[in-house]
Amino acid sequence: MNSYIEKVIKEAEQKNTNQPEYIQAVKEVLTSLEPLINLNDKYEKNSILERMTEPERIIMFRVPWVDDNGKIQINRGFRVQYSSLIGPYKGGLRFHPSVNLSVMKFLGFEQIFKNALTGLPIGGAKGGSDFDPKGKSDNEVMRFCQSFMTELYRHIGQDVDVPAGDIGVGGREIGYLFGQYKRIRNAYEGGVLTGKSVCYGGSLARTEATGYGLLFYMREMLKQHNNSVNGKTVTISGSGNVAIYAAQKAFSMGAKVVAMSDSNGCIYDENGIDLDCIKEIKEVNRGRIKEYIECHPQAKYLEKTGTNSPIWSIKTDIALPCATQNELTLEDAKQLVANGVIAIGEGANMPTTMDAIEYFLNNNVLFAPAKAANAGGVATSAIEMSQNSMRYYYTFEEVEKKLDQIMTNIFKECKDAADEAGISGNYVAGANIAAFKKLADAMIAQGLV
Numbered sequence: 001m002n003s004y005i006e007k008v009i010k011e012a013e014q015k016n017t018n019q020p021e022y023i024q025a026v027k028e029v030l031t032s033l034e035p036l037i038n039l040n041d042k043y044e045k046n047s048i049l050e051r052m053t054e055p056e057r058i059i060m061f062r063v064p065w066v067d068d069n070g071k072i073q074i075n076r077g078f079r080v081q082y083s084s085l086i087g088p089y090k091g092g093l094r095f096h097p098s099v100n101l102s103v104m105k106f107l108g109f110e111q112i113f114k115n116a117l118t119g120l121p122i123g124g125a126k127g128g129s130d131f132d133p134k135g136k137s138d139n140e141v142m143r144f145c146q147s148f149m150t151e152l153y154r155h156i157g158q159d160v161d162v163p164a165g166d167i168g169v170g171g172r173e174i175g176y177l178f179g180q181y182k183r184i185r186n187a188y189e190g191g192v193l194t195g196k197s198v199c200y201g202g203s204l205a206r207t208e209a210t211g212y213g214l215l216f217y218m219r220e221m222l223k224q225h226n227n228s229v230n231g232k233t234v235t236i237s238g239s240g241n242v243a244i245y246a247a248q249k250a251f252s253m254g255a256k257v258v259a260m261s262d263s264n265g266c267i268y269d270e271n272g273i274d275l276d277c278i279k280e281i282k283e284v285n286r287g288r289i290k291e292y293i294e295c296h297p298q299a300k301y302l303e304k305t306g307t308n309s310p311i312w313s314i315k316t317d318i319a320l321p322c323a324t325q326n327e328l329t330l331e332d333a334k335q336l337v338a339n340g341v342i343a344i345g346e347g348a349n350m351p352t353t354m355d356a357i358e359y360f361l362n363n364n365v366l367f368a369p370a371k372a373a374n375a376g377g378v379a380t381s382a383i384e385m386s387q388n389s390m391r392y393y394y395t396f397e398e399v400e401k402k403l404d405q406i407m408t409n410i411f412k413e414c415k416d417a418a419d420e421a422g423i424s425g426n427y428v429a430g431a432n433i434a435a436f437k438k439l440a441d442a443m444i445a446q447g448l449v
C-alpha cells in the first residue's frame with residue numbers, strides 16, 4: 001500500500017479507538033484512492049488525507065424528556081459537522097438505539113463524499129440520538145424532538161447546517177423538529193431542515209427520492225453492461241423509506257420484487273410483493289413485516305435467528321441492501337453469488353462489509369456503492385433548499401426529472417473516474433476517487449482552514 005495512505009490509516013486507528021464503523025469507512029475510502037495518490041504528491045504536501053479524516057466540529061449533548069408515565073428519560077444527542085468545504089453542513093438525523101459517536105462519524109464521513117458527487121453546493125454532516133422511536137407514542141416522540149431541537153437549534157441554520165431524516169426520522173419527526181425551531185427562532189426559515197411535509201415547505205418527490213435514485217443509478221449501471229432492470233428478480237432489505245420507494249421504482253421499471261425485511265425477519269412472496277400492503281403496515285400502522293402473511297398466506301416469513309439476515313439466502317438477480325450498516329457480510333455475498341446474483345445496489349449507508357464488496361467485485365458482480373447510488377435523497381434535499389430560497393415549488397415531474405439527471409450524471413462520474421484510473425467497472429473506487437478529487441481541490445483552493 002502507498003506509504004502516505006498507510007500512515008494516515010494508522011494514525012486514524014490510534015486516534016479513534018473503539019470506533020470500528022468510522023475506521024471501516026476511512027479504510028474503505030483511503031485504500032481505494034491509491035491510483036490517484038500514487039500519481040500526485042500535492043495531496044500529501046497539503047495533508048489532505050489527515051484533514052479529511054478529522055471532522056470540522058462535533059457537538060454532543062444531553063436530551064432530557066418526560067415519558068407518558070411521567071418518568072424522566074435522558075438520551076444522548078449528536079451532530080457531526082464534518083465538512084463545510086462546498087456548502088452548508090448537510091445530512092440526516094438518525095434516531096436508533098445503536099447510535100454512538102463511531103456511527104455518527106462514519107455517516108458524516110460518507111456524507112461529504114456523497115454530497116460532493118451530487119454536484120450541488122452542500123457540505124457534509126450527520127446527527128441523531130440513541131433514542132428509540134419504536135413503541136413510543138406520538139406525544140413522546142414530540143417531546144423528545146422538542147427537547148432535541150432546544151439544544152440543536154443554536155448550531156444549525158439554512159446557511160449553516162441543514163439536517164434531514166435518516167433511520168427513525170421521517171415526516172413526523174421533521175415536523176416536530178421544525179415546529180420547535182421556528183418557535184425558538186421566531187422566524188420562518190424554511191430551508192433549515194429538509195424532508196418537510198409538502199403542506200409547509202417540503203419538496204414533492206423527496207419522500208421517494210432515495211429509492212427512486214437508487215433505481216436510476218442501477219438502470220445506468222446495467223445499461224453500461226448491456227443489461228436492464230426490466231424482467232429481473234429483486235430482493236430488498238429493510239421496509240422503511242428507502243426500501244419502499246426502491247421497490248416502487250423497481251416494479252415500474254418492469255422488475256419483480258420478491259422479498260423485503262425488517263430487523264426481525266423477511267417475507268418472501270414469489271408472485272411479487274404487494275407494496276400497498278407493506279406501505280399500510282409500515283407507513284400507516286408502524287407495524288412489523290411479518291403481518292404481511294396475515295393478508296398474503298401464500299407468502300413465507302423467515303425469522304432472523306442469528307446475526308445474518310435470511311433475505312440474502314433467497315435467489316435473486318438484483319439485491320438492494322436498504323436497511324443499515326454491515327447488514328451484508330462475506331457469508332451472505334457467497335450465498336448471493338452462488339445463487340447467480342448479477343448486481344448489488346447499496347440503498348443504505350455502508351451496508352456491505354469490505355470483504356463482501358471485494359468478493360462481489362472479484363466475481364464480476366456489478367456493484368453500485370452507497371455514496372453514489374443512494375445520493376438521490378440528499379440531492380433532492382438540496383433541490384428542496386433551492387425551492388425554499390426561491391419561495392417557489394417545482395412539480396413532482398420536474399423534481400423527478402432533475403433527480404434522474406443527477407443520478408445519471410453521478411454514474412457517469414463514477415465510470416469516468418474508474419476508467420481513468422485503469423480499473424474500469426469498479427464503481428466503488430470510481431465514486432471515491434471522483435468525490436475525493438472535488439473535495440481535495442476545494443480544500444487546496446481555500447487554504448489551510
Ligand code: NDP
Nearest residue numbers: 166167168238239240241242262263323324348349374377
Ligand atoms: P427507516 O427508518 O425508514 O427504515 C429503516 C429500515 O431498516 C427498517 O425496515 C428497519 O427495520 C431496518 N433496520 C434499521 N436498523 C436495522 C438494524 N440494526 N438491523 C436490521 N434492520 C434494521 O430508514 P431509511 O429507509 O430512511 O434508511 C435506511 C438506510 O438508508 C439507512 O442506512 C440510511 O442511512 C440510508 N439512507 C437514507 C436516506 C434517506 O433519505 N432516508 C438517504 C440515503 C441513505 P426495523 O423497523 O425493524 O428497525
Ligand code: 2IT
Nearest residue numbers: 091092164166377378381
Ligand atoms: O444518508 C443520507 O444521505 C440521508 N439520510 C439524507 C440526508 C439529507 O440531508 O437529505
